[in-house]
Amino acid sequence: MTGRPVLTISGLHVDYGTGSGAVHALRDIDLTLHRGEVLGLAGESGSGKSTLAYAVTRLLSPPGVITGGDVHYHPHDGEPVDLLGLTAEQLRAFRWQELSIVFQGAMNSLNPVHTVHSQLTDVLRAHRPRMKGAERTARAEELLSLVGISRDRLVAYPHQLSGGMRQRVMIAMALALEPEVVIMDEPTTALDVVMQRQILRQLVRLREELGFSVVFITHDISLLIEFSDRIAIMYGGRIVEEAGAAEIYRDPRHPYSEGLLHSFPALHGPRRELTGIPGSPPHLTAMPAGCAFHPRCGKAFAPCSGEVPVLAGRAGDTTRSVACWLHHPA
Template structure:
């Protein structure tokens, strides 16, 4: 991807708790989101995907704490903004205006005792207090139409909408102030496959129309292969591979990426055996030494058990990175 960066994350560390009992949830995460792209973030439950999203947006709940690293937003034609240095007031103005998030579970994210109209216009009133009520209503109608919902549903309560419609209301709310970045944290997990595809196609068309950038978080790598430009694979709180989605699909370099790809059936082409990944992800309080994946990896060899591989580009491939000793010379024993 050659576009300019809109969000850069460097060396991000997140712990839950402090002192000797702290759980290291993110470890030296580096990631770049380019302007106008869809960046997929995949991995099993517990790999650190949602923690990364909440750290970037400064929404970590106690005892979560950012212990190191930098997160910078790059507005067009302006100096980078250090998100970790923003005050509470600056952060409140920044969220939804420049960066918004669609949370897991629309039914739990929408207030059940307020109408769709009330919840959409509240966002507009909070960030644009000078706007008039009629203008906010017109914008709410426009937003619903944008995501394929009739504007007469503005008066509905969340329980009167289907799961797919509630999720689209959440997307509309995230786009209300035309942010540069939208983070989507497993927004289609509770929906059936048909509705997942409908919402993702709508998201892609909106991205092309409005030009925002997307971080799409899911455990379902098959969704990312179809809808994202690049994919970053997380395991044990680290990025273990990052590449264009087509490259990940055709030729995954990390054994964990390959295991994820062989955990779902192909919809086209010849049949292939589903091999999956043996074992379970490591508990963050008892991470194995060396490469965190080596106890489950069929290609592990001696250095994997003692040395943590660095995320770097394989020789001759500048557009992808992988953290695996199979693709670089391991350190001497």
């Protein structure tokens, strides 16, 4: 991706708990999101995807603790903003204005006793206090139209909307202040495949129209192949491969990436046999030595159980990186 960075994550570490009993949820995460880019983040449940999203947005609940690393937001003009150094008041002003998040499960994210109008305008009231009531309502109507919902649904309560409409309301809320970065944490997981595709098409259209950048988190790598520019694969709290979406699809280098691709049916072309991945993801309290994937990997050999491979690219290749001893011999 040739665009300028809008969000950079360097050496990020997250633990749950402290002292000798701490669980290491994220280890040495390095990621860069470029302007106008869709960066997909894929991996099985428990790989650390949501923890990364909550760490970046400073929404980690106790006992989650960021124990190392840096997260910087790069505005169009001015110096980079250290997100981990912002005060509570600065963070409140920053969220939604520059960076927003769409959580899993829209029904749990929307307040069931308030109308869509109330919840959309609440964001505007908090961040744009000089806006008049009529202006807030007009903006709320505009936001619903952006995501393909009729304006008369403003007076509806969440339980009066379908699952897809509730999810689109959450996307509208995330876009209310025209942020530069939108993080989407498995926003289509509970929806049927038809509604998933509708929402993804709208997301692509909105990205092209408004120019924001997206971090899209999901366990379904087939979704990311369709509309992401780049994909980062997570396993056991680390990134094990990062490359362009087309490169991941054509030539996955990490055995885990290959396993994920063969766990979902192909969307186009000839049918292929689904093989899946044997075994289960490691428990964070009992991580295997060396490469965390080696107990499930059919290509594992001697070095895999001894030392953690570094995420790196091949000589002269700056477009992709992989953490695997098959590509970086010990």
